[in-house]
Amino acid sequence: MSLLTVENLEVRHGLLRAVRDVSFAVDEGEVVAVVGANGAGKSTLMRAVAGAHQPAEGRIGLDGVDVTAQRAHDRVAAGIALVPEGRRLFADLTVEENLLVASRVRRPGPWDLAAVVAAFPLLDGLLKRRAGNLSGGEQQAVAIGRALMTNPRLLLLDEVSLGLAPVMVDTLYDSLGTILSGGTTVLLVEQDLGRALGVARRVLCMLEGRVVLDEPAGEVTREQVVEAYFGLSRAAVPDRATAATVQEEPA
Amino acid sequence: MNWINAIVQGVMLGGVYALFACGLSLMFGVMRTVNLSHGDLAVLGAFLVAVLAAAVGISPFFAVLLVLPVMGLVGVALQRGILSKALRTGGMSSMLATFGLAIVLQNVLLEIFSADSRSLEVGSLSTAGLQLGSSVSIPYLGVLTVVVAVALLGGLQLLLARTGIGRAIRATAADADTAELVGIDSRRVYAWAAAIAVATAGLAGAFFAMRSSFSPSMGPTQLLFAFEVVVIGGLGSLWGTLVGGMVLGVAQTVGAQVDPRFSIVAGHAVFLAVLAFRPQGLLGMRRSRT
Numbered sequence: 182m183s184l185l186t187v188e189n190l191e192v193r194h195g196l197l198r199a200v201r202d203v204s205f206a207v208d209e210g211e212v213v214a215v216v217g218a219n220g221a222g223k224s225t226l227m228r229a230v231a232g233a234h235q236p237a238e239g240r241i242g243l244d245g246v247d248v249t250a251q252r253a254h255d256r257v258a259a260g261i262a263l264v265p266e267g268r269r270l271f272a273d274l275t276v277e278e279n280l281l282v283a284s285r286v287r288r289p290g291p292w293d294l295a296a297v298v299a300a301f302p303l304l305d306g307l308l309k310r311r312a313g314n315l316s317g318g319e320q321q322a323v324a325i326g327r328a329l330m331t332n333p334r335l336l337l338l339d340e341v342s343l344g345l346a347p348v349m350v351d352t353l354y355d356s357l358g359t360i361l362s363g364g365t366t367v368l369l370v371e372q373d374l375g376r377a378l379g380v381a382r383r384v385l386c387m388l389e390g391r392v393v394l395d396e397p398a399g400e401v402t403r404e405q406v407v408e409a410y411f412g413l414s415r416a417a418v419p420d421r422a423t424a425a426t427v428q429e430e431p432a
Numbered sequence: 433m434n435w436i437n438a439i440v441q442g443v444m445l446g447g448v449y450a451l452f453a454c455g456l457s458l459m460f461g462v463m464r465t466v467n468l469s470h471g472d473l474a475v476l477g478a479f480l481v482a483v484l485a486a487a488v489g490i491s492p493f494f495a496v497l498l499v500l501p502v503m504g505l506v507g508v509a510l511q512r513g514i515l516s517k518a519l520r521t522g523g524m525s526s527m528l529a530t531f532g533l534a535i536v537l538q539n540v541l542l543e544i545f546s547a548d549s550r551s552l553e554v555g556s557l558s559t560a561g562l563q564l565g566s567s568v569s570i571p572y573l574g575v576l577t578v579v580v581a582v583a584l585l586g587g588l589q590l591l592l593a594r595t596g597i598g599r600a601i602r603a604t605a606a607d608a609d610t611a612e613l614v615g616i617d618s619r620r621v622y623a624w625a626a627a628i629a630v631a632t633a634g635l636a637g638a639f640f641a642m643r644s645s646f647s648p649s650m651g652p653t654q655l656l657f658a659f660e661v662v663v664i665g666g667l668g669s670l671w672g673t674l675v676g677g678m679v680l681g682v683a684q685t686v687g688a689q690v691d692p693r694f695s696i697v698a699g700h701a702v703f704l705a706v707l708a709f710r711p712q713g714l715l716g717m718r719r720s721r722t
Contacts, residue, residue: 252612252617253609257614269607271610273606274602278599281599282596282616283615285600286615327614
């Protein structure tokens with residue numbers, strides 16, 4: 182039984198079709214990486230799954246329940262949590278308040294203030310600080326912790342390493358390692374292909390709003406991903422999704 | 433001694449102004465929108481209290497307790513019916529919408545109650561007070577107003593700063609979309625904020641009506657004073673709103689002590705001085721964004 186099912190999803194920004202006819206499923210406990218160039222529709226896809234952006238067409242299901250019509254806060258209560266791109270912390274609230282404000286949904290689970298600080302030791306001692314005064318990496322840790330505080334069944338991570346120092350990215354991924362191996366289902370957007378292939382069991386590659394590659398991370402080569410990433414010789418890749426894309430376009 | 437009395441009376445008057453400004457400050461702080469019908473909603477509250485007290489034959493104080501939840505519902509209706517739609521198209525449309533509501537309210541009240549001034553009868557309490565020496569008197573009603581203002585603004589400040597609900601309100605005020613992403617129903621938060629804001633407007637209107645006469649046309653003036661209070665105290669700070677109310681009240685009564693014609697002008701002068709020399713308000717902080 183898939184935890185997340187996305188069927189024929191189409192999401193628009195005005196006239197722009199940012200996500201076009203995307204379908205995939207994520208099983209319970211699976212870690213799936215979404216890669217793709219800027220503007221490929223990755224963040225829009227994540228926001229649509231989280232309920233921050235209403236899709237124009239298609240259906241999003243969580244554990245068999247259709248959540249397409251639900252607003253974002255109801256989806257949090259159902260178990261979907263998004264770490265948004267750019268972190269989006271409540272700058273005037275303290276770190277502790279940023280974390281606690283996410284615990285109001287009262288989903289049962291292992292994550293509370295102490296567990297988050299234990300998972301992200303760099304937050305120890307920063308709890309009373311104003312979130313807006315933290316460094317980028319510290320803010321990212323708070324943003325991930327804030328999402329975990331809702332005890333999600335599905336964690337959506339959007340560009341957690343964007344704009345951070347490499348050493349900080351390593352620290353964050355060390356902390357994430359325990360979370361990723363802890364059985365939480367994760368869908369993550371990651372620009373760093375090596376890192377994405379390192380943590381994920383499966384890779385989805387998006388190009389111009391479509392999923393053009395959907396393969397187990399162990400079986401896919403870097404070249405295949407790069408090819409799908411840039412849309413080089415699209416027709417040559419014998420891939421289900423790609424074939425569908427090609428069929429759709431007039432010859 | 434007359435000067436001391438002027439300051440004492442100013443603090444009492446400041447209690448009413450702080451009550452008026454409380455809802456305006458809260459609504460601006462949470463929804464980043466200015467409710468131009470705030471003064472007229474206060475007048476509506478005063479009339480509801482007057483009608484209820486007269487019809488049922490109860491003290492205005494009991495009538496206020498019954499009117500507050502009604503005003504809260506008016507606030508929810510305002511949020512759901514007007515503000516939620518207007519907010520989506522930007523700050524200016526919510527100002528225009530509430531400006532329109534203000535005109536409608538004024539004229540409906542004028543139609544029903546005529547332009548005559550009236551007041552809320554609270555018996556001997558309206559004049560009773562503690563006489564200190566020959567010229568200083570402390571009216572009990574004024575003391576009650578200040579106590580209510582301090583309790584209300586202090587209570588709201590504590591609610592915002594210390595409780596889980598307060599955290600949710602501040603998070604929504606900062607970024608409603610992201611608040612939704614951590615499980616907060618932003619529409620509900622807005623509805624609660626509007627309910628509290630309009631209920632406190634009704635409370636302010638009732639206290640105003642107990643200390644002086646009121647009529648359907650007084651809303652805009654009270655709105656202006658409430659604005660000045662919020663700006664003097666500092667946007668987004670409820671303690672500042674309390675202080676701002678006191679400052680404006682004292683400025684008006686001390687101005688009146690110099691010459692009765694200077695009363696209102698002195699208040700405006702203090703307001704302009706704050707805008708010129710401390711635009712973030714007496715207790716306001718410069719907002720920083722990240």
